[in-house]
Amino acid sequence: MEWSADSLFILCAMYKRGLVQVWSLEQPEWHCKIDEGSAGLVASCWSPDGRHILNTTEFHLRVTVWSLCTKSVSYIKYPKACQQGMAFTRDGRYMALAERRDCKDFVSIFVCSDWQLLRHFDTDTQDLAGVEWAPNGCVLAVWDSCLEYKVLLYSLDGRLLSVYSAYEWSLGIKSVAWSPSSQFLAIGSYDGKVRLLNHVTWKMTTEFGHPAAISNPKTVVYREVEKSPPPGLGHLSLPPSRAGARPLTNAAASESKYEVASVPISLQTLKPAADRANPRMGVGMLAFSPDSYFLATRNDNIPNAVWVWDIQKLRLFVVLEQLCPVRSFQWDPQQPRLAICTGGNKVYLWSPAGCVSVQVPGEGDFPVLALCWHSSGDSLALLGKDHFCLCFLETSKDVGAAFGRRDSCT
């Protein structure tokens, strides 16, 4: 299910049936149904202008572009079946599509307004794993699969700007993120390091390691700690710890708070199975804060910890160690505020001022499986199994909550 970019239409795709239904908000009686038939449906998404729907057929045979304006259909052949094969620029003008023909990788750049092919070039990759546009829309990052560490940077007109490869033979790139100012490209790899490339020379500026033992006294380590529930008493105002944790009252379930652990400290590590594919190691999650000051990462070896790096000073700023493995984190779109969820019934917020652990109120357990910020940065949607919760963040740091039931269909 997906909203169109102008919030006028909602797309509902049923992959099993190969059907896509579009509903209009303005005109409730308007409807549209797209049937891929025997071609099948693997993925469906809106184009940035909100008037075209791109369906990826089964086996990645082709990408069908259905136009809602003209009822026309366009086909794009040989799309690549990879992690992140399709990418739109932020302004929605261009789309980059990874293709594979004759065992070679290609990238096609389309103009979204009329779906004309702008550029088509081959890439020097073994097995292209993903493409991503820089936020300024002028540079396209293309990276290879994890068997080879290679990142290629192409300009909008298809010229190869630079190639970067940190090492050979070991497992390579796991995740890639652009900084919102397009100044840095962060590459997280299986060796547990993040490498920052700068946009001027496309050479590595620095690399951040994720060791299990933290010894630098300048980094602050917040450790989530179970607070023993007060016996029988409902409301207790406990003295706030230095981390500024103010837990919610109504300790129905166990509460937790953050406490500052003293350095040197060693984090819990997970030994990945060496003989399996896609091992749980390396930097799997990367996210820049909206002002490009901070980079939040997660090393899959140490799944309970979120590492926040200060990009201004290029060093580790804060480590947040949770009790459960971190499922996802997302930055507030407006300010450097990070929301983390671990699948427990709490959502964790971190900002340079401090961090807080907020329990989702309600009866029973509410496992927070995913979260999503509102674009204004005022509210946060927490998604559970079949419930979701809206979290309002006011400037006075009070947290309110509103409940809703999540539709089980999608």
Next chain:
Amino acid sequence: MGDWMTVTDPESQNISLYTSETKMSPSSLYSQQVLCSSIPLSKNVHSFFSAFCTEENIEQSISYLDQELTTFGFPSLYEEPKSKEAKKELNIVAVLNCMNELLVLQRKNLLAQENVETQNLKLGSDMDHLQSCYAKLKEQLEASRREIIGLQERDRQLQCKNRNLHQLLKNEKDEVQKLQNIIASRATQYNHDMKRKEREYNKLKERLHQLVMNKKDKKIAMDVLNYVGRADGKRGSWRTGKTEARNEDEMYKILLNDYEYRQKQILMENAELKKVLQQMKKEMISLLSPQKKTPRERADESTGAVISDVEEDGGELSRESMWDLSCETVREQLTNSIRKQWRILKSHVEKLDNQVSKVNLEGFNDEDVISRQDHEQETEKLELEIQQCKEMIKTQQQLLQQQLATACDDDTTSLLRDCYLLEEKERLKEEWSLFKEQKKNFERERRSFTEAAIRLGLERKAFEEERASWLKQQFLNMTTFDHPNSENVKLFSAFSGSSDQDNLPVHSKQRQKKPPSTSNGSPVCTSKMTKSLPASPTLDSCQTRSCVSEHSSVSVLTVTPEEMKPDQVGRECTSQTWSVVSRPGAQPGCSVDAL
């Protein structure tokens, strides 16, 4: 015969040998000698001695002895035979000589033996010592040999290990290389396989695609109620070459915009950095230039360089501003000048560091010692002061406490208060008494002085009267009346002058009192003078002189009280009064000479 046998030296072996059984043949005796040679006999000596020669075999023993002695080279014991058949007589002298000789020999032999024995012992001990040394050295040698062997063994083992490790390392490296090669080959193999499989897959996909496309069943359709307008409200446009070109143009425009934006940013950054560099350079120059005062060559050089650089930079700056900062040469010049300045600054700082370190090294110990001593002294002083202050505070506190504690008792407090002031009071009293005494003394003195002055005045008056009378008499004696008025006038003038003179030194107060009396007095005097004055100018002059002197003396007298110390107020007053007193007294007395 038995006597001299027993006298023989019991230690001697030879004699004992000889004094063995004489009944035996010489050969047996000899054999016995051999047997008994090593055993010094003491107890059996007598028996031996007596065994050799008994009373029966004297002649035999003598002959035997003679034989033995002659064989040894001694002279014969017998006397020289007179005839062949005559009995050989014992030459006692010879016997005695032989005995003496034998004794001497014996002694010599004994000495020699002793020497030899001692030497033997010495040699034996030396030998033992050497042998032990030898044994020790041998042991040491053995031990060191064993050690060497051990070390050699160890060295060998270690070398073996080293070689093994090297070998292992090489093996490992080779293995690593091999594995890498294997990986590479496997990768290529997998790639090849994957490509093959991919081709197959593509073929399948194509086939499927064809099938799907061919089917063209109605299912693949879009069912839209009505067309939706475009997001931006425009109509759709056909795909033509123009649109393509337009797209290209747009794309290039976007790229160019981005590049321009970035270039602007970079230019701005550049400008800022250049500004910073310029500022740094200026500051460095300003830092270095005040060092002109230090008379060092390098400093001069640097300042010289600085000055020249400043001039250069001045020109440069103007040039730079003209040329818009992006010129290559200008940039190079700027960086070069900055580097130069930085080097100069660095060398300067290093020099200062060296200086400081030298000073520290040289004078550090002394300074340290001195300063420490001073410091210690000062600290001691301060500590003493602190202690004293503390003690004072304590005592004061105690006193205060006492005061506070005993404040309730009035008498005691008053007493206490009094006792604090008692000393002072007594002192004051003493001083007051002293002061009073002094005052009394002063009063007394003043009175005495006044009395003395009065007496003096009276005496003077008397004296004046006497003189006046005497002078009058003289004048009366001398008859001189032919002096004209000029003389009188002269005298008058002189007198007036003198009276004026007289008036001048007198106190103003007296003058106020005086004038009427003097004015009265003087005409009277002059009139009297005209009558009675003699004509001789000398007399007059001398009189005037005397008058003048008198006046002067009077004036002197009047002056002196004024010259007296003003703090003796009383005295002055008395002197003034005394002068006043003298005046009226003097005048009537000196009416002739008109004072």
